[in-house]
Amino acid sequence: MAGNNNDRGQEQVSEALISLKGVTKEYQKNSQWIEAVSGCDLDIAKNEFLVIVGPTGSGKSTLLKLIAGFEKPEKGEVLLDGEPVNGPGSDRGMIFQEYALLPWRTVLQNVELGLEFQYGKRAENRELAMEYIDMVGLSYATGKFPVEMSGGMKRRASLAMILVTKPKILLMDGPFNALDSKTKLTMHTEITRIWEHEHNTIIFVTSELDEAVKLSDRIAVMNSEGRISKIFTNDLPRPRFGKAALEPEFHHRFIELREKVMNEVKAGAGKSVCDYGA
Numbered sequence: 429m430a431g432n433n434n435d436r437g438q439e440q441v442s443e444a445l446i447s448l449k450g451v452t453k454e455y456q457k458n459s460q461w462i463e464a465v466s467g468c469d470l471d472i473a474k475n476e477f478l479v480i481v482g483p484t485g486s487g488k489s490t491l492l493k494l495i496a497g498f499e500k501p502e503k504g505e506v507l508l509d510g511e512p513v514n515g516p517g518s519d520r521g522m523i524f525q526e527y528a529l530l531p532w533r534t535v536l537q538n539v540e541l542g543l544e545f546q547y548g549k550r551a552e553n554r555e556l557a558m559e560y561i562d563m564v565g566l567s568y569a570t571g572k573f574p575v576e577m578s579g580g581m582k583r584r585a586s587l588a589m590i591l592v593t594k595p596k597i598l599l600m601d602g603p604f605n606a607l608d609s610k611t612k613l614t615m616h617t618e619i620t621r622i623w624e625h626e627h628n629t630i631i632f633v634t635s636e637l638d639e640a641v642k643l644s645d646r647i648a649v650m651n652s653e654g655r656i657s658k659i660f661t662n663d664l665p666r667p668r669f670g671k672a673a674l675e676p677e678f679h680h681r682f683i684e685l686r687e688k689v690m691n692e693v694k695a696g697a698g699k700s701v702c703d704y705g706a
């Protein structure tokens with residue numbers, strides 16, 4: 429079974445925060461039923477930064493939606509702290525590729541909205557919103573509307589909107605796709621800093637292997653059959669930015685892991701599109 433074909437990464441999770449047990453999700457596509465996710469077993473530890481990679485259509489987004497509770501499995505179960513997930517909850521915050529900002533609200537008003545949904549209008553919402561806007565480095569732009577902001581600023585604002593509600597689990601689906609490389613680098617530093625500060629558990633989908641190796645504790649590879657073919661443990665020391673990343677030994681290990689993951693993705697791509705580059 430695919431879930432058993434794991435690297436030692438799977439063995440290291442002694443106490444799982446999230447457990448997927450034999451999870452299968454089917455969709456009807458072109459009048460046929462397909463298994464978008466097929467018999468997945470996966471344990472994710474508290475405070476872990478897990479990155480999921482795989483070819484197009486391998487079920488990465490579907491796996492996140494199952495953990496978020498937006499989708500229900502046909503077979504198997506998703507457990508959170510040992511309890512079955514029956515729907516979305518404030519303990520899980522999902523960040524999509526698209527921005528979730530309301531165009532007629534400023535940064536501050538958008539971030540406050542997250543709190544209003546959860547707690548209603550309260551005096552302390554503004555102060556808390558400001559704290560998280562500061563955390564994502566946007567304090568200079570609290571009064572700006574989405575139309576006045578760059579892609580990077582909108583990502584930051586979306587991140588603050590979710591983070592302010594303090595979800596213990598962050599589900600991030602290609603959150604930094606389509607950002608220019610400089611902004612992406614800043615976002616990588618920021619999300620790592622926030623994760624270290626807030627101690628949340630992050631499950632992050634990407635189509636970029638550099639991003640996967642830079643951010644992860646472990647990397648789960650999905651294949652064209654919707655299965656997890658392998659889980660790699662990422663032993664690279666942190667921090668992984670700036671001077672540390674320029675050390676020859678670090679660079680060598682970085683490339684080595686990237687290659688291994690790349691080979692696994694390619695091996696599992698089948699006929700599906702594999703846009704992970706050379």
Ligand SMILES: Nc1ncnc2c1ncn2[C@@H]1O[C@H](COP(=O)(O)OP(=O)(O)OP(=O)(O)O)[C@@H](O)[C@H]1O
Pocket residue numbers: 455456457462463464482483484485486487488489490491635
């Ligand atoms: N709501 C849906 N209805 C029908 N089919 C769906 C639905 N959502 C996903 N699928 C199909 O399920 C499979 C897995 O989709 P999913 O979006 O999870 O893959 P992915 O790995 O995230 O892909 P990508 O990297 O292209 O975003 C694909 O074949 C997709 O077309």
